[in-house]
Amino acid sequence: xxxxxxxxxxxxxxxxxxxxxxxxxxxxxxxxxxxxxxxxxxxxxxxxxxxxxxxxxxxxxxxxxxxxxxxxxxxxxxxxxxxxxxxxxxxxxxxxxxxxxxxxxxxxxxxxxxxxxxxxxxxxxxxxxxxxxxxxxxxxxxxxxxxxxxxxxxxxxxxxxxxxxxxxxxxxxxxxxxxxxxxxxxxxxxxxxxxxxxxxxxxxxxxxxxxxxxxxxxxxxxxxxxxxxxxxxxxxxxxxxxxxxxxxxxxxxxxxxxxxxxxxxxxxxxxxxxxxxxxxxxxxxxxxxxxxxxxxxxxxxxxxxxxxxxxxxxxxxxxxxxxxxxxxxxxxxxxxxxxxxxxxxxxxxxxxxxxxxxxxxxxxxxxxxxxxxxxxxxxxxxxxxxxxxxxxxxxxxxxxxxxxxxxxxxxxxxxxxxxxxxxxxxxxxxxxxxxxxxxxxxxxxxxxxxxxxxxxxxxxxxxxxxxxxxxxxxxxxxxxxxxxxxxxxxxxxxxxxxxxxxxxxxxxxxxxxx
Amino acid sequence: xxxxxxxxxxxxxxxxxxxxxxxxxxxxxxxxxxxxxxxxxxxxxxxxxxxxxxxxxxxxxxxxxxxxxxxxxxxxxxxxxxxxxxxxxxxxxxx
Numbered sequence: 001x002x003x004x005x006x007x008x009x010x011x012x013x014x015x016x017x018x019x020x021x022x023x024x025x026x027x028x029x030x031x032x033x034x035x036x037x038x039x040x041x042x043x044x045x046x047x048x049x050x051x052x053x054x055x056x057x058x059x060x061x062x063x064x065x066x067x068x069x070x071x072x073x074x075x076x077x078x079x080x081x082x083x084x085x086x087x088x089x090x091x092x093x094x095x096x097x098x099x100x101x102x103x104x105x106x107x108x109x110x111x112x113x114x115x116x117x118x119x120x121x122x123x124x125x126x127x128x129x130x131x132x133x134x135x136x137x138x139x140x141x142x143x144x145x146x147x148x149x150x151x152x153x154x155x156x157x158x159x160x161x162x163x164x165x166x167x168x169x170x171x172x173x174x175x176x177x178x179x180x181x182x183x184x185x186x187x188x189x190x191x192x193x194x195x196x197x198x199x200x201x202x203x204x205x206x207x208x209x210x211x212x213x214x215x216x217x218x219x220x221x222x223x224x225x226x227x228x229x230x231x232x233x234x235x236x237x238x239x240x241x242x243x244x245x246x247x248x249x250x251x252x253x254x255x256x257x258x259x260x261x262x263x264x265x266x267x268x269x270x271x272x273x274x275x276x277x278x279x280x281x282x283x284x285x286x287x288x289x290x291x292x293x294x295x296x297x298x299x300x301x302x303x304x305x306x307x308x309x310x311x312x313x314x315x316x317x318x319x320x321x322x323x324x325x326x327x328x329x330x331x332x333x334x335x336x337x338x339x340x341x342x343x344x345x346x347x348x349x350x351x352x353x354x355x356x357x358x359x360x361x362x363x364x365x366x367x368x369x370x371x372x373x374x375x376x377x378x379x380x381x382x383x384x385x386x387x388x389x390x391x392x393x394x395x396x397x398x399x400x401x402x403x404x405x406x407x408x409x410x411x412x413x414x415x416x417x418x419x420x421x422x423x424x425x426x427x428x429x430x431x432x433x434x435x436x437x438x439x440x441x442x443x444x445x446x447x448x449x450x451x452x453x454x455x456x457x458x459x460x461x462x463x464x465x466x467x468x469x470x471x472x473x474x475x476x477x478x479x480x481x482x483x484x485x486x487x488x489x490x491x492x493x494x495x496x497x498x499x500x501x502x503x504x505x506x507x508x509x510x511x512x513x514x
Numbered sequence: 515x516x517x518x519x520x521x522x523x524x525x526x527x528x529x530x531x532x533x534x535x536x537x538x539x540x541x542x543x544x545x546x547x548x549x550x551x552x553x554x555x556x557x558x559x560x561x562x563x564x565x566x567x568x569x570x571x572x573x574x575x576x577x578x579x580x581x582x583x584x585x586x587x588x589x590x591x592x593x594x595x596x597x598x599x600x601x602x603x604x605x606x607x608x609x
Contacts, residue, residue, distance in 0.1 A: 320551075
């Protein structure tokens with residue numbers, strides 16, 4: 001082995017790809033390094049719900065054989081983690097829910113199919129909030145995920161990785177995968193990326209197929225990548241994107257070369273700073289970092305414009321009508337009859353009701369109840385129809401502002417990672433996490449979070465770049481400019497290679513004992 | 515408009531979720547707090563605004579009304595909690 005395992009797990013996707021092509025190391029070595037790291041750290045982090053050792057090794061060997069033939073597929077031999085919301089053929093897919101505990105899909109989601117087409121190695125399926133409903137990974141039926149980052153003054157506090165793609169974010173931050181898939185319905189890619197010092201990119205609605213992704217809120221669900229660099233996000237998104245006839249909302253538009261867009265200059269671009277992206281109690285250091293981000297983009301040649309998106313503050317309330325309404329409809333399929341958990345009852349109806357009471361956790365039941373209520377006779381116009389109209393106004397805000405500017409810069413989240421158990425007192429406190437991420441989901445516009453600094457506790461903070469529909473290229477160009485200026489090099493406390501020797505020793509001891 | 519226990523029970527029935535009395539009471543409180551917070555949307559003037567129904571302004575596509583998939587009952591029934599031949603099995607519905 002030409003590189004020690006700790007350096008292999010630290011590579012970016014771009015460097016891994018180049019190293020594999022240059023035969024500096026093999027896909028098998030790269031995959032083994034990650035599988036060992038998972039063995040060592042996952043029992044603590046709970047980032048992966050399942051690990052596919054033998055499948056990953058088979059894929060890695062196939063990649064090595066292809067590499068030897070000069071194959072240059074974009075992800076050949078790159079080990080990735082897959083959020084457990086993506087159906088994977090023959091591999092249990094739970095959506096973080098008890099109701100799907102026995103579910104083994106007989107088909108592959110379009111997004112994961114495309115990653116496999118491009119040569120990726122799948123290490124395993126990652127933990128998540130149940131049905132992607134949550135901002136802390138605390139609603140998973142399979143237990144919380146530990147954020148690999150620690151507070152400087154309070155290293156014993158166990159922090160959340162954010163959510164709902166919390167397992168994906170923790171896995172990539174701890175170097176247990178080179179990149180991961182996530183999904184973003186109200187911020188579930190960008191908020192965990194911000195909490196874990198990572199890049200999270202939510203593309204335009206319709207850019208990535210939703211086929212085979214367990215549905216939460218169909219008009220809001222966006223698959224996308226979580227990675228350690230902007231370039232890596234561009235590489236992964238390139239493979240995940242493209243028209244899919246199996247998803248009626250998939251956009252039939254060409255997929256540009258996102259990676260090339262990372263090298264674009266932002267000189268002359270107009271960047272909007274929306275005054276509404278502030279909240280009561282938002283730490284001053286987030287405001288300061290935002291101003292710093294504005295200065296960085298100005299220094300890189302962009303023109304800064306103060307703008308207004310007047311309906312921003314209504315985004316969350318709109319979201320908490322539309323998302324539960326769609327969820328109550330989508331989750332009607334879990335009835336204990338065709339797949340998933342069944343709890344017997346006195347008759348068929350009792351079987352439905354007991355299966356759903358047992359199989360869904362508290363947050364999911366709450367959202368189904370809200371959704372059922374706002375869609376019920378007598379309340380539909382007052383809640384659901386009104387929310388759809390406010391959603392139209394939120395989209396109009398973005399459409400008008402993008403006549404003046406090429407992209408927007410905002411904070412990603414109103415706080416850094418918080419501790420497990422915090423913000424659990426009432427549902428709305430948790431919902432407020434998504435204040436700055438929800439509008440881009442409602443409008444379907446692309447948005448990415450980039451790690452830009454640390455707070456006083458030493459925890460990462462992200463800034464968000466929002467761009468025009470189907471202009472992910474500008475999003476990646478601006479995100480790269482931020483990344484270069486921020487030069488974010490801090491590392492989480494818990495990571496592969498942090499204390500590699502003892503990790504390997506523990507692993508070998510365990511194997512010997514087994 | 516505050517939700518009472520009877521309304522929560524009615525919604526639970528519509529949603530086909532079994533619920534005991536304690537949970538009805540807890541949920542009534544939580545749902546009222548969430549719906550109260552959502553009331554802020556009443557401040558917004560939506561006169562003359564068309565509702566946005568989908569994730570983007572796109573017309574849904576049509577395809578030919580033909581069978582393009584199927585013919586593999588074993589795959590379809592693979593995850594069934596109970597089956598009878600090539601059918602999903604449920605408790606008796608009609609006496």
